Amino acid sequence: MDRLTTMTTFLKVVKCANFTSAAEELSISRTLVSRHVADLEAHLGIKLLNRTTRQVTPTEAGIRYSELCQRVLGDIRMGEEQISAIKNEVEGEISILCPIWLGSFGISSATAEFCAAHPKVSIKLHFEEPSANPHEFLTLGHDLCIQPNALRDSSIMVKKIGRIEHLLVASPSYLAARGTPETIADLESHECLGKLGDTQWVLANGDKLPLRIPPKFASNSVFALREAAEVGLGIAMLPRGIMWGALEQGLLVEVMAHNPPEVRPLYVAFPPGGDAPRKTRALISFLGEKFKGRG
Incomplete structure (x- = not known):
């Protein structure tokens, strides 16, 4: 017996004072309405309704049970409405995973600005080098992952x-x-310092340079690659955002400025499905507007 269903049926019978009318409003058969009430009375071991040819009225026990049903079903309905509303409100905690070096791209200030604009939102911004496993940010409990690579995985959504x-x-x-x-x-003919997993560099004019395997020095950290380049191990391809100090101090020099590496897209990854909470959708939209056209 589905208790919530039989409670709903019982309340409808009390309201309509008639099995047939209750069945019509519930879009079920009169026989099924009678069965639901009978199941409840059998379960509780007490008569809930007085039945006559003209109408049905609750007994004293039926009145008390109808009050209980109203409280229980009302609490469930209110709770479900509150839970459903979560996805329509810009509030709650958003946990974001982001590569360390992207903090210099403006992710920190952008998420702080979003947080300030939405007083009911709290942000947890975790900086660490990303895993090769595209699902790891989800298994770690994060809502979003900022990253420079498109994920060819149907279970992960990405937005540029x-x-x-x-x-x-x-x-x-x-x-x-x-x-x-x-x-x-x-x-x-040069030593090219590449990120772990990179097999080639693509330049702005479309030229492609296959990277030597294994490279003289490789890392999943752009900061480690910058330091390797600073001590003279070779030529590194690095994001402009982490280069200002090294270039100004003369620790590093830009080469091939006339044909630099191609501009790479920046993505936000998030779980699939059309029912993402509004807080998540709002932040994704905000970041898209914030960084639109930015290099």
């Missing part, structure tokens, strides 16, 4: 929210010893 400019850089000492490359053919 911006662009990231990269530079080819090397230390002055490396260039003094090995020469300054001017073309992609020149690059082939």
